[in-house]
Structures are given as structure tokens and as C-alpha cells.
Amino acid sequence: MGDDAMIVKLSDHILSPLGDGTEANYMAVREGRSALKRYSGKWHVPEPFVASLFDEEAFAAESSALHLESYTPFEQVLVRTIRAALENAHVDAASSKVVFVFSTTKGNVCLLDEHVSGFPQERVLLGVSARKVCAHFGNPNPPVVVSNACISGLCAQIEAMRLLEGGFYDYAVVAGADMQSQFIVSGFQSFKALSDEPCRPFDAARKGLNLGEAAACIVYARREKAQPEEWVACRGAIRNDANHISGPSREGEGSYRALKAVLAGFDAGELAFVNAHGTATAYNDEMESVAITRAGLAEVPVNGLKGHFGHTMGAAGVLETILSMRAVDDRCVLGTKGFEHCGVSHPLRLTAQHQSTDKRAFVKLLSGFGGCNAALLFAKGGGLCV
């Protein structure tokens, strides 16, 4: 980072089955609510599954009220979260100083299904779909779509930080989203990665993950300094396990290296918590316990939010970042819904209940297929970002 550049959050928004808005989602999590439900026969998937999905009729009615019928549901959810985030950012999205960075894994993949019609096939291309969303806001710049599996939401924020720090743009709109479909659910089922119950991150009885739909948006700006109550994205790192394309490294190599890179010179005692990926698959959570311990963070509280939203894929890194910021604002370490008894080899400071904190920084951690891992350090006020 340049000596006098800080990447400051101007505004944010979450749109999920738990609510429309950061506050609505945060309160739902504080109250312990979850949108995870059991679905049977949906999308002709033969086996039942548990997921966090938008109510289709209500979602369509809300999008229709905003005249978004020419957009796919994936684009609608992006437009809606970006529009809401921009309302509080006081940024002219049509300016050439603003870049849009998207995060998604499967975008409009449902358009490959011949039963889905009404949209040009070309919109299955992520760049074309992203341009459609940018055009809604009159933004003239070519959009960047980060598609780095489950870590995309952190990669998109890291890309935005770099583009701002490098002086290429002054503002970045980071938006992550994924909508579920037969394609995604059947794929995860074929991997035997899905739990048939609400997921239980890090728990001894965990059986796998649940999928979720959501969109989330953060607007960042480059500033010379940050106000004490402003959130600063300090330092991010992406590292590979160099081990396996569909399973994490037993040593947590990539996550460990990413944590080490972002915490170099940082006093871990200043962290309110590590917000883990915590998918509730056997291998992911075990790997994270190893990586977090290796990084010297065994005494730092750890939490995971998938018990409320499921794994929201391209949205996860943005959504979980926003909720973590809001929790620190509220002096709260959110509990891990679904966690009861430690089920990982390296015990972490996990609890089901919320706890209080007076710390002003946290780390967000993610890992994904392709052996990729990302960590990002955030601090309030930026004084801790050195």
C-alpha cells in the first residue's frame, strides 16, 4: 500500500432470504434466525436438499416493482444490492473514476438449461452479464468479474483495493452474487458435499454444507486517511495449497500462508475474531483449524456464518465481511450457529453464543476448489493498518 492511501468503506448492502439491507440481515443473525429450509423435488433434483433460497414469487414481485424484468434473477439481485449500497455512498456510479468489480462462481449458468428461456444465450457469459449490470448504472468502464471459486468475494475486494491503491480508479463498487439452480445443487450432491440438515460448522456431528442465494455490495474509496469510525480494508492475500483441485491441503498450507501474509507485523491480540469459511464439510473445517492454529491464532475467537445463510458462493466473501464489520461496530463476536461440540483436531475459540469484544479489527478467511485460499485484514479507523 502506498504511504498515504487507505481503502475506506463508504457503504454496503446485503440482500438475502433473511432480509433486504445490512441492518435487517445483521439483526436476523443476532436473533439467531436462519433461512435454511428443506426442499424436495425442487428443480427436478432427485434427492431433497437444505438450502437458503429467495421466495421466488416475492422476489419476482419486488424486481418487477423496480422494472427489472429484462434482467435475469442473478442480474436483478446484483442491481438491487448495488442500487441500495450506492444510495448511501454519495458516489456518481456513471463516472469514469468508478470501477465495478463483480464476484460470482456461476452467474447465469441456469441459461444453459433448455427449459429456461426469455434471455439471450450470450448472457451466460459473465462479462456480458456484468456489462448489462454496469450499464444500468451508466458506468462506462469495463467490468472485472472475479471467478475464483468460493474465494471470489475476497478476491474481488482485493482486486478493488489494488485498482484503487494503484491509482487506476478512485472508487470501487464490489458486488458478489450467486443464485442457486439444478446445475449447482446437483453438482454439489454428486460430490456428496451437501448435508441433509442445517449445517453445523466445526461441529463433531457436521455432515456437509448447505447452499445459499444472496447478493452483497461494498463501495470502497481511496483516501489519504480514515476517520476513527470508518472501516479500512488493510491487506489481502491469495495463496494456493498446490495440493489438490477438489480437496484442501491437510496442513492448511494456502490458508496458513494467506493468514501469515496479511498478519505480518500485526499484533494478533488486536483481532476481535477470525471469520472463517466454516462450510461444515469435514475437510474444510478441519483444514481451517490447522491453518488458524499454525498462524498463531488459536487464542483468537473464531466464528462462521453459514448456519444462517448457507454457502452463498460468490456472495459469501462480501456478505460475511459486511456482517463482521457490523458485528465489530456492535462490539459483538457473533456465535457460530449449528456449532455445539468441537469436531476439529485443533481446538479453536468457537462458541454458539455471541460474545462481547472491544477490539477493532478482524480477519476474513475463505478457501475453495482449485486449492485457492484468501485472507483479508480489516480494521476500524485504519490506525492498526501499517
Added chain:
Amino acid sequence: MRIKKWLSFSPDSLSLNGETLGVVGGGVEMLHELYRRKVGDYPKFFKMDMLGKLGFVASELLLQSEDAPRFVPREDRSVVFCNRSASLVADRRYQETISDADNYYPSPALFVYTLPNIVTGEIAIRNKYYGETSFVVLEKFDPEQIAMHVAAAFQDPVCQSQLVGWTECSDESHWQCLMLLVEREGELDRHGLAATLERMFTSL
């Protein structure tokens, strides 16, 4: 920045560091033939999807030409790829396995390749690269945008070199592949990198 090695590869031509290499056959068979002739010791290659095979073969040719020991664990090299179609070829293949309720056979071996960044992971595994791997999707080939992305990726202080790829594959017989080994130190600025990418793309 400095461009240390470069490769351009289409179904019609293959050139490495400015020298034309011969290719045989077409489509995925061309990739198999190149693998057998130039690599040969990594049978996992045959499990990969089209995008994986393309990126893998191109990276092997490029890295073989680098005068440096291979397969030594390192964190200072990133694999930074981009394209237009993401993993569309694999997506279509997987979709075929679930479209028909009477012939429904979703395969994890196909599904895992429905993520474009898998190719960057394959290359990291092969070469023991613990550094950054990333995949971004663009609306079209845009040399200035790619060069900006590469320049930005050097903001990670650990990264000293990047394997940069435009690995576009729209079906099993069409692809565009530019691959460059770009080092941090050197006189080249991002506009110079963009100009090189543009020249290479035009001659594909």
C-alpha cells in the same frame, strides 16, 4: 516489469518466444499430441477439461523454456489468468448430464471443472506454486484491462513474477491462448505490456 518468456497458441499456430513450433491434428487431439511429445510424465493431464489441458500444455512449454530449476516449492510466483467464456465448455458438458430426467448422471469429475480457476490450481499443483492463483472474466480481450490487472497483482509484495494467461476456449475446436512470464523488475510499464499483448493477439 519485464516479459521473460512468451507463447501464443491457436488451433492454427503455435509460437514460443518468437519461434514457430509444429502442431499436428486439431481440437483436443492437438493438445494430446503436444502433451505426449513435449511433456509425457503427468497422466493427470488426461482427466482435465479442455481449458485445463490448454492452460497446462501452454504453461509446460513456456516454463520448460525458462532457464530455471522446475518443481521447486515457491510462493513468489502468481498464476493470473483471464478469458471471456470462463468454464463454458465444461459447463455445457456437465449440463448434458443433468438435462434429461431419464438419463440423469451428474458426475463430480465433470462438475469440478465447471470453475474457470481450476486450471490455475492445476498449474500450481504441477509446479509447487504456493503463490496467488486467480481467474478473472472479461467482456472481451482488452489488453489495457489485462495489463492493469497484472500491474495491480504486483502490489502483493511477495509476488516477484506472474504466469499471465489469456486462455479463451469457446468450444473443443476453438481457442485463443496467450501466455507470458512477466517479472516484477524491468523497464516495461503497463502500456508497454498492453501493446505487446495486442500485437500477440492480432497475430493469433
